[in-house]
Amino acid sequence: MRTLRFLAAFGLVLMLLAPRVAAALSKAELVDLLKAVDERQRNQGDWRDLVYIEQKEKDKVDVAYEALVFRRSQDQKFIILFTKPKSSQGQGYLRIDKNLWFYDPSVGKWERRTERERIGGTNSRRSDFDESRLAEEYEPEDLGEEKLGTYNAQVMKLTGKPNIDLAFPVIKLWVDKQTRNVLKRQEFALSGRLLRTSYYPRWKKAYSESKKTDVWYPEEMRFYDEVEKANSTLILVKSVDMRPLEPNLFTKAWLESKSR
C-alpha cells in the first residue's frame, strides 16, 4: 500500500514537471528566439520618435523630459535631442561609431561619454532607446517557462559576450511565447546584485517602408531601481516615423544647429 502511494506521488511529480522538461529549449533555439525578438523591433532603415521620460527619485522633485530620438540601422547612428523642459532644450546625445557624445548648448561644449551613460541622469540607458541587439551582445541560457499574468513567458538568462562592453553584464529576460515581445527584464551588476527591473506593458506596431513589414516597439517602458527602491523611470514612445531622415542629420553640426 505504501509502495503504491509512493508510486502515485512520484507519478504526480513527473506529471507536474513534464511540461517544463518538454519546454526546455536548446541553445540554438534560444539564440533564434533572441534573434526573433531583435528582428521584430528592427526596421532596417531610419527611425524617428518622440519620447517622454519621467524620473521619480526619493526626496527629490520628479523630473520630466521630452526628447526626439533619431536612429539609422545601417551604421547604428543615434541621436537624442531634448526639447523639454526649457532648461534642457538643445541638449543631446550623438552616437558616432562606438562613441557617445553629449552636447550642452549652455556651455557650447561636446563631452565624450560612455555608451552606458544614464540618459539625462535618469535610470534609462542609450540601449533603451536604440535598436534591440540582444542576440549580438548576449549568450542565452534557458530558465524555463513562467506565467506572467495572462502571458506564457519564456525565461532566459543572458550573459554578456566577451569583449563587448555592456551596461548590464547579466540580464534575466521574460519573452512572450506567443508574440515574442519582451515582457519583463531584470538587469544585474557584475557582483550579481539585481539593479533594475523593467516592464514593457504595451507594445505597438507600425509599418516600415524600408522593411516592407510591421515593426514592433514598446510604447511604454517602466524601470524600477532595485538598489534605491523608491526610484523609478517611465518612458513613453510616441509619434514613430520610419520615413528616411536627411543624410547629414547624424552630425555634431546638426545637433548644435538645433539650439541656435
Next chain:
Amino acid sequence: MGFLLDLRIAFRSLFQHSRRTFFLATAVAGVTALLILLNALSTGVSETMIRAATTLSTGHVNVGGFFKVTGSAGGPIVTEYEKVIDAVRKSVPEMDSLVHRGRGWAKIVSDLGSTQAGITGIDIKNEPGFRKVIELSSGRLEDLAEPNTMMVFESQVERLKVKVGDAVTLSAQTTRGAANTVDCRIVAIAKDMGLLSKFGVFVPVETTRSLYQLRSDTTGAIQIYLKPQFIPDVAAIAARLRGQLEKLGWAVMDADPNPFWMKFQSVAREDWTGQKLDVTTWEDEVSFMTWTLTVLRGLTAVLLTILIAIVVTGIMNTMWIAIRERTREIGTLRAIGMQRGGVLRMFLYESLLLGLIGTGTGALAGAGLGGAINAARIHVPLSVQLFLMSDRVQLALHAGGLVRAALFITLVTSLAAVYPSYRAARLKPVSAMSHFG
C-alpha cells in the same frame, strides 16, 4: 644715559597727556588686535585646508594618472604601481613617506538615503598620518582593515541616515562601463574636516579594486609626503619627478594645475588608450578651493590698509598738536643745549612708546579674543563652511604671528611720527621760545 633720559622724557610726556595717550593707544591696540585676528583667520583657513587636503585627498606631490581601455572608457588608475613607487623612491630624495590610494566616484545607497561621493581606497595599516589626524565620533578606524568596510563623515551620516554597523551599497560603473556594486558595512564615523570631507568616503583599497574590477597591481594614486623643509619646493620637485618618469619610459600627462577629477573630460576627449601618469602637487589638487584664501587675504589687506591709514593720520595729527602745544618747551630745551637730534629722538621715542603700549595691549587682546573664539568652537552654516574650509571658526594663533603683527604696527606708528618730529627738531630756539599758542 642720554637714551634713558630721552625715554624718560617721552614717557612722562605720554603720562602727562594721559587722555590723548589713552585714545591713541586704544586705536593702535584695536588695529593690532584686528590684524592679529584676520591673520589668524586666513592662516587658520590655510592650515585647515592643507591639513584636510593632505589627510583626505592628496600628498604634497602625487603620481596619479588615467588608464583608458577605449577612447572614451577609462578611469583614474595607475597600473603596476609598485614599479612607479620604486621610481619615485629613487627620484625624490626629499620624500618623508608615501602611501597609495584607490580613487573612484560612486553612488552610496543606504536603506534611508543615498548620496554621490568620491571613493578613496586606503590601506589603513600603512597610514599612520591618517590615523593621527582623523577624529572619530564613533566606531573604530582599525576595522577599516577588514574587507568591504567603510568610514564616512558626520555630514554624510545626515544624508544616509546610518550608524556604525549599518550596511550600504556602493554602485558604480567599471572602467569598461559595466554596472557593479559592492555591499559595505559602516565601521567608523569621523568628524567633518571642512569641504573636502563632505564628498568623500574611505574604504579598503581592495574594495575599490573589487568595485571597479581592477587587478591587484593597480592603485588610484601614489601620494608623496615631503620632509617639512622641502614643502615650499613642491612645484620644482613635481616638475623634476615628471621629467624622471618620462625618462624612465612612462607616458606622462602635461602639467595641469587642476585636481584629477577635473581632468576626466579632457582625458575622455583625447584618443589615446593605455596608461598615462599625471604628476600633481597638493596645491593643484585643491586649486578649486584656494580662491577662498585669496579672497580672504585680499579682504584682510584692504581692511588693514584703511585702518592703518586712519591710525597714521591720527598719530600725525596728534604729533602736530603736541608739537604746537610744546613749542616753547622745545625752544627752552634747545636754548639750554639740547641738539636737534635730541628733540627728534624725544618725539620719536614718544611715538615708539605709544606704539609699543598700543600694540602690546592689542596683541594680548587679539590673542585672548582669538583663544576665546577657538574655545567656544563656534559652528558656522554650510555656506560659510565653504569659505572657511571648516565646520567651525578656527583661528591659528602663533607666537611668531603675534610678534610680527605688533612689530609691524609699532613700526608704522613710529614712521608716522618721523616727519612731525623732524619739523619739531628744525624749530629755531628764539622763535620757538617766543611762540604763543
